[in-house]
Amino acid sequence: MKQVTLSKENILGLIAIGLFVLMSISVPGFLSSNNLTNMMFQLPEFGLFALAMMVVIVTGGIDLSITYTAALAGVAIAILSSNGYPMIIAILGGIAVGLLCGFMNGFIIAKIGVSPILVTLGTMVLFEGLILSITKGNSISGFSPEYTLIGNGYYLGLIPLSIIIFLFVAILTSVLLNKTVWGRSVYMVGSNPVASLFSGVNNSKVLMKVYLYSALLAAIASIIMTSRYNTVKVDLGSSYLLQSVAAAVLGGTEIQGGYGKVIGTLYAVMIFQMISSGLNLMGVPRPIVTVIMGVILIAVLIINFIKVKADENKQKKLAETA
């Protein structure tokens, strides 16, 4: 019989379910259709950033330029669509710009070998500067009504389209990480780059694709955000930068790299979302909401740490007895 193990992800899943039940009982209006659709609208953009961040963190890196990559892609879409290009061209253009940003990160990190935190810090400032010089700090709007449906529309009149896109990307990411050669190499590079290099993995190629993929997700997040907010500005989604790191880490991703699962990140994003919406519904002041999120993050990290230690001890004992 297969034993149900309490992995990090399963614990998180239980916490997420528990939280949902708790919120449903104690917060009036939490189960209302309005609030549920609200949460489904709010989750995708954050979730996409968290996934993008997770993939990078699994390689032991970090992508600080992620929100500005998204903003730059958004600017490209806005410029293309306000100049009368069809929506599909504008979206492709935005994704191309996003990928270009990712390529830049990937090139400097993978081919030249500068540490990711420095590179992406640099590109973050660079992209910000680029956007500022293009937009002069103003916001650009002028998207077509069809475009705004991506972020605001319902699929079959019931489920927000954006959450379907998000779930699709989440499943895709999971499949890519677990079933493809590239995905397995990502974990190998993350846990031990030297070993992976000597096992015949082309580290720099793997890393390059990681940054391209993260930029692609950022660009998709950007499409959802720009269509939801009908505007793009230099600080589009800037508050998601550290939140996405927090969500990835809360989701069990090892900050030194080598481990991280899509499902964990998904649970973490859901937990953040439920806490934020639930506490807001209760009328808890925003700063307190932020404090509570911080406390939960730290608590879960400590629990994870203790659990890892305990497992290590158990294995040691097993080894001794054997």
Place this chain on the structure above:
Amino acid sequence: MKKIAGLFVALLLVFGLLAGCVSQQGAGGNSNSSKDGKDEAGGGDGKIKIAVVPKLIGIPYFNASEKGAIQAGKDLGVEVIYTGPTEADAAQQVKVIEDLISQDVDVIAVAPNDAAALSPVLQKAKDKGIIVMDWDTPADQSLVELSVHQIDDEAYGRHIAKSLVEQMGTEEGEIAILTGGLAAANLNSWIDAAKKELEENYPGIKLVTDKIATDEKQQVAYQKTLDLIKSYPNLKGIMAFSTPAPLGAAQAIQEKGLQDKIAVVGTALPKDSAPFLEDGSLDVAILWEPDKLGYLTVALAKDLVDGKKPENGQNIDGVGEVEVWEDGKTVIMGPPTDFTKDNAKDYDF
């Protein structure tokens, strides 16, 4: 090769999904709006709920307006929810408003970080039967019932320019302008008005450079002012817009001991600027009283729920007479207040 193929297929699927769904949206959108109509019937319990959303929470200016808004709630017997994003980020603000819609509030009064970004969510609020208004900074005018302005932008900008010339003691010389951010609509309209005043009435005043952005940070304003002093030794005056900018400028003036040489006039809160006003490094801080603005917003919101529109010259308890423009939408709280070293200590914001 397989990997690349996989990635390619993945990309293709993403596009496929995007393209496939858009066509289905027409039907989806319609059925949703009918759902909205149903929701509207529900909700609504005894006490009037007024939500006031600032650009961000936790800065002195919006703390002061919170005080006023809460006070108004107590005085008028309405429930006031004062909540906003913790960063001046449009995306966060949209979420705050979405959550407020779920709470079945009667009025949402918002000071937008980015007016265009809020349009879809304000439309959503309106569709649910919530009265939408803006305060402090205008939102999309086609969506709001009322637009509460602290000040007449044009008059305010001109007043600041005039005050600067007064403080310089001469109608000739070089000046510079500091601003919070290049995109801030209200700051830009004040600056334009100030420039107009200078052009029309004080041709001897020369602007040495374009307006300088200080990122709403005192530290940046301080640094930029030091640069200005170095680059333009004949500088006689600085106009600083956004609340941290005058403080940073005054800090630089104070440090260099240039109180008598360079006049600084700006939009700052009296409590913050008191130490700089004391030794003349900041000559005048010109602003309105943000607590009154919060109070006025709530008072007018309650009137709207009761079906009353504001009238020109109407006297609001605790605020004074307000000016209402001909569109019946734009409300001006009143003339600005000059904070000088004599009166700055009387205010606690």
